[in-house]
Amino acid sequence: MSRGTAIDLCYLVAFIGFILALKGLSSPRRARMGNIAGAIGMLIAIGATFGRAGLGHLALILVAMAIGVVIGVPAARLVKMTAMPQMVAIFNGVGGGAAAVVSITEFISLDTKLLATYKVLEVLFGVIVGCVSFSGSAIAFAKLQELMTGRPVTYPGQQFINAVIGAVVLALAVTVLVTSSTALLWVLLVLALVLGAIFVLPIGGADVPVLISLLNAFTGLAVAASGFTLNSNLLIVGGTLVGASGILLTRMMSKAMGRSLPNVLFSAFGSVVTATGTEGPEGRSVRTSTPEDIGVLMAYARKVVIVPGYGLAVAQAQHVAKELADELTKRGVEVFYAIHPVAGRMPGHMNVLLAEANVPYQELKEMDDANPQMSTADVALVVGANDTVNPAAITTPGSPIYGMPIIHADAAEHVLFLKRSIRPGFAGIDNELLYDPKTVMLFGDAKDTLQKLVSAVDAA
Amino acid sequence: MTNPILEYLTVFILAVFVGFEVISKVPSILHTPLMSGSNAIHGVILVGSMAVLGGAHTGAEEALGFVAVVLATLNVVGGFVVTDRMLEMFKAKPSEPRASGARGARGARGAEPAGGSAPTSPSGDGAATETTDGPR
Structure with missing residues (x-):
């Protein structure tokens, strides 16, 4: 077996590692293994590359890699968990930058006079998309790190200016395609950096994670373009896998926010606003989700509080609720029930109901014991309750329930409502908490939904 | 195949479909780790950067290639390490509370009000303690 064949075989193993990584990261059970598979694939690919015939500057390569490791590992290890999104942005940006640099360097080293048009096209794509990803990620990092305002940055004539810059980039690209001019390519590189920045500026802080995902897909495509330029199947496969799955992931992320992707990207311009979420009474949207999704969230939580209400009694869902609590406890999740004194239609309604399902007495916590936790x-997890968790009782002096003690479901990290519909509860008052960004709704009969959650937790 | 570009295009198209098909129905709790993991995978540009630096003839090419290798290495190691840290929450559950979970570290809560000590609320959610002085 020749050396070239052996290296290509190693690359083939790397492909498998990459695909297993993406596959594994889609499921909570295999996520860690997936990441490790990807890392092993990467190590094999890099190791094999060192064996390539005619690879010069070995010392320089090793020094450069050492610099990258010395900066990258501590940065990734020491960063606070809350600062993770901006770290992803940075590591994505440098990848895009590397792709752009690789493309332009290859262009310089080739004899541009004899270059086929499609070769120039590949270089152009790699440089433009890589640069947009680089500067876009840098702005995204600055926004999340609060080095600049996280709010959308808008200025008069923004759309016009952006369109002009976009058109200039396009015109320059065509010119480079025809003339193969290296000087113009450098100008184009600078303009593409500007384009990436102005693309990200009008996007608000909360939407930035979706944007990073999109830029991540962009970098993937830039890497694939570099792969075409370098005639490397490894780069084409690695980059394209990320590009394709990244675009899909970006759509999933914006959907999970109840928004469409164009809405996320362009809403600051005020032109495209089409809410896709379920409309509330005042036209406000609430977030809905699937039982599978919620099941995973609960299965990997540390503490889950079940807040039962009249809906639990109506649906006769107390047994399934206990089943869910047992399933969660089995996985090491701390579970208790927070019982509001007037939950249901009579005092003690919930206690009776849950006692019938053999819920241990210790797991039932009275409101005053539950609230501090x-x-x-x-x-x-609010099951068929509404008024007893309505923050209006504290925040809205004019509200009919103002002054009523409530269970502070709104203090939890995530709030899940299992409800039959968006309609207000017994007291007929709209519940602000339903529209809170951290709230997710699951509509339907409490018993059915809980049953689905039990299966979802079991499968997670 | 007669034209190498066709061979690469074939690989590209197949990879597009694999990329679309390989992830499906990702729970939202995994959106960010998946993004971070795929971020690490496009760090494969490191292999391209090595080739460029390894084949550099002029000083300019060497400098550019060197920059590319540094950037790409950052992408690879940073990407995988960050993803691994995000996935710590999916480790087999230990009985002791973790110091920092993926949802951000929360101030550890002290004794419950029943125990006599005043509840210490993490800053920013004073509402949670508003009604807790009932039992005392």
């Missing part, structure tokens, strides 16, 4: 709960 709500802020450490990862998930507050």
Whole structure:
């Protein structure tokens, strides 16, 4: 077996590692293994590359890699968990930058006079998309790190200016395609950096993670373009896998926010606003999700608080609720029930109901015992309750329920409502909490939905 | 195949479909780790950067190639390490509370009000303690 064949075989193993990584990262059970598979694939690919015939500057390569490791590993290890999104942005940006640099360097080293048009096209794509990803990620990092305002940055004539810059980039690209001019390519590189920045500026802080995902897909495509330029199947496969799955992931992320992707990207311009979420009474949207999704969230939580209400009694869902609690406890999740004194239609309604399902007495906590613990709960699962968790009782002096003590479901990290519909509860008052960004709704009969959650937790 | 570009295009198209098909129904809790993991995978540009630096003839090419290798290495190691840290929450559950979970570290709560000590609320959610003085 020749050396070239052996290296290509190693690359083939790397492909498998990459695909297993993406596959594994889609499921909570295999996520860690997936990441490790990807890392092993990468190590094999890099190791094999060192064996390539005619690879010069070995010392320089090793020094450069050492610099990258010395900066990258501590940065990734020491960063606070809350600062993770901006780290992803940075590491994505440098990848895009590397792709652009690789493309332009290859262009310089080739004899541009004899270059086929499609070769120039590949270089152009790699440089433009790589640069957009680089500067876009840098702005995204600055926004998340609060080095600049996280709010959308808008200025008069923004759309016009952006369109002009976009058109200039396009015109320059065509010119480079025809003339193969290296000087113009450098100008184009600078303009593409500007384009990436102005693309990201009008996007608000909360939408930035979706944007990073999109830029991640962009970098993937830039890497694939570099792969075409370098005639490397490894780069084409690695980059394209990320590009394709990244675009899909970006759509999933914006959908999970109840928004469409164009809405996320262009809403600051005020032109495209089409909410896709379920409309509330005042036209406000709430977030809905699937039982599978919620099941995973609960299965990997530390503390889940179940807040039962009249809906639990109506649906006769107490047994399934206990089943869910047992399933979660089995996985090491701390579970208790927060019982509001007037939950249901009579005092003690919930206690009777849950006692019938053999819920241990210790797991039932009275409101005053439960409330101090709500802020450490990862998930507050509100089953068929509404008024007893309505923050209006504290925040809205004019509200009919103002002054009523409530269960502070709103203090939990995530709030899940299992409800039959968006309609207000017994007191007929709209619940602000339903529209909170951390709230997710699952519509339907409480018993059915809980049953689905039990299966989802079991499968997670 | 007669034209190498066709061979690469074939690989590209197949990879597009694999990329679309390989992830499906990702739970939202995994959106960010998946993004971070795929971020690490496009760090494969490191292999391209090595080739460029390894084949550099002029000083300019060497400098550019060197920059590319540094950037790409950052992408690879940073990407995988960050993803691994995000996935710590999916480790087999230990009985002791973790110091920092993926949802951000929360101040550890002290004794419950029943125990006599005043509840210490993490800053920013004073509402949670508003009604807790009932039992005392």
